[in-house]
Amino acid sequence: MTSLSSGAERPSTFGPSALATPANAITAARLLATPVLVVMVAVSGPSYAAFAVGFAVAATDGVDGWIARRQGTTSSGAFLDPLADKALVLGALAVFAARGEVSWWPVLLIGARELWMQLYRTVLSRRGISVPARRSAKIKTLVQDLAVGLCLLPPVAPHHTVLAAGLWLAAGLTVVTGLQYLGAGRRAARGRR
Secondary structure: OEEOOOOOOOOOOOOOOOOOOHHHHHHHHHHHHHHHHHHHHHHHOOOHHHHHHHHHHHHHHHHHHHHHHHHOOOHHHHHHHHHHHHHHHHHHHHHHHHOOOOOHHHHHHHHHHHHHHHHHHHHHHHOOEEOOOOHHHHHHHHHHHHHHHHHHOOOOOOOHHHHHHHHHHHHHHHHHHHHHHHHHHHHHHHHOO
């Protein structure tokens, strides 16, 4: 498979198709904690308890990535990790939009890009082209997590202008990184001809 990254990946301690790995266990815990956060926000809105859960879920993204880099990445981890990121961001933001605390527009923009990116990666993968995470996409995920954190934090949550600014910044970075992936994917596809 052709890769768009320049760094070599470490062979997996568990095998490239392993599912039961320490990194995947942390990612699965992130996925399982996300519905808890969504329910907390739906029931109570912004709270310190919801902020703590959201912070823990977002912070463990770095932990599972660190473990995966030490023990070698797996195809299951490459699928599950971004899924956990998207579930946290889109789940929490959709609840805040449904509660009327943020606009649906940036949430829909982020959701549409994430869905498009997943479909695009699938199409490229079938052609033997891998689209690994870029540094800018990691920054995008961090900014999305910060936007969610602002919405969860009780002292900040009433300041809708601050929430809107954070959310639109996240949406803008989401679109920019999507365009970067599109360009990189097209270049890689042309290189295979």
